[in-house]
Amino acid sequence: MQEIEEEILAKIKPNEKDREIIESAVNVVLERLKGLDAQVHGSFKKDTWLKGDTDVDVFVFFDKGLTEDYLKNEALKLLMQRLQGLEIKISYAQHPYLMVFVNGIEIDVVPALKVERGDMAITPVDRTPFHTQYVLSHLDEKGRDQVRLLKRFMKGIGVYGAEIKVLGFSGYVAELLTIYYKDFRGVLKGASDWKHPIRLELVKPAKEFTEPLIIPDPVDPRRNTAAAVSLKSIATFSIASYYYLKNPSIEFFYPSERKESVKAKGDVLLVKIRLLEDISEDIIWGQIRRSMSRIDSALKNAGFKVIDIGAWGDNKEVNIGIQLESKDIGKYYLNSGPPYYIKERVEEFIKKNENVWIGEDGKLYSIKDRKEYDAKEIAIHNIIIKGEYKVSAEWVNEGGDDKFLNAFLYKRPSWLMLEK
Secondary structure, three states: OHHHHHHHHHHHOOOHHHHHHHHHHHHHHHHHOOOOEEEEEHHHHHOOOEOOEOOEEEEEEEEOOOOHHHHHHHHHHHHHHHOEOEEEEEEEOOOEEEEEEEOOEEEEEEEEEEOOOHHHOOOHHHHHHHHHHHHHHHOOHHHHHHHHHHHHHHHHHOOEOOOOOOOOEOHHHHHHHHHHHOOHHHHHHHHHOOOOOEEOOOOOOOOOOOOOEEOEEOOEEEEEOOOOOOHHHHHHHHHHHHHHHHOOOHHHOOOOOOOOOOEEEEEEEEEEEEEOOOOOHHHHHHHHHHHHHHHHHHHHHHOOOEEEEEEEEOOOEEEEEEEEOOOOOOOEEEEEEEEOOOHHHHHHHHHHOOOEEEOOOOEEEEEEEOOOOOHHHHHHHOOOOOOOEEEEEEEEEEOOOOHHHHHHHHOOOHHHHOOO
């Protein structure tokens, strides 16, 4: 186990040259923002970043007397003027920010309000400097390396990132978990025994939380830092932690891809959505998740037995995989009516239905025509995306050379095949 972790750390820990390359790009941005209260934050400032996967955030703080609307409009315009000439893209989270690209490095420039304490935050990003201070004051170099191992582990098993696409663990939550449990293996040992609701308190909460994982923010106890983590991500992390401690392997950090094409079990519909507008991933994946929920409900209501539904892609193209026991359900279905002794409902049922009979259980039954029995049409009809897009759907028998489709068809991750 120790050898594996040392090998992983050697891969993911940046060296001084890596740092200098990032600092050079950041300085280009900071030079443009002279005279403003611009500060570097994120994992780069906290020194918990991974080699080749940098999270560089530059926050520009404005007087707290200004409004959130000011940040969204005037502040954003000011920052765009200052950064004119660089490659810039506007993106959206809780509020708009700028993605700036310098020498291939992405630097997020985020307007925020300057407050005295984390619990005085007006917008979610106002807490950021206090998060940085807290992490730096609670983690030494060894602790920061433990965070790196934890982040890579979470990435490997697919639960890293609080964005809507993932609904996993943010970098800050990974840092807090390391502080709470002391080190990487401590986090895994603790997670192996999790059963929700899970409460991990570095500070007493200032309110009641209802999410399955509760980690009150040490700089603002009114906030649950783990609110975005889904039950699926919690369960995945707990199971992966248990099996890593039982049988450690690099597969948990860098899972191998299946090279052979996986045969479909049941009937699998692949819906392809090509997005024709430039929309942020958080907005798209919020709509994709709602569409998946609608598709799942509509198919079940129509009489299909849904085995699984999943999605993969980016903000240009998204694929939704829908796995059914069978796509053939027939044009008719058994309609169950009231028991014989509720005469009012019996009369109503007989009036509304044609092929009526009394069953062995004393209830009335009829045969009804299915209003919808084409799974492909149901799926396409229940996709709800604001903006222009094109959609197509096809039934697939195997994954072919599509690694994401193969992963969807096979289900079982490579790290779950390691038990001796």
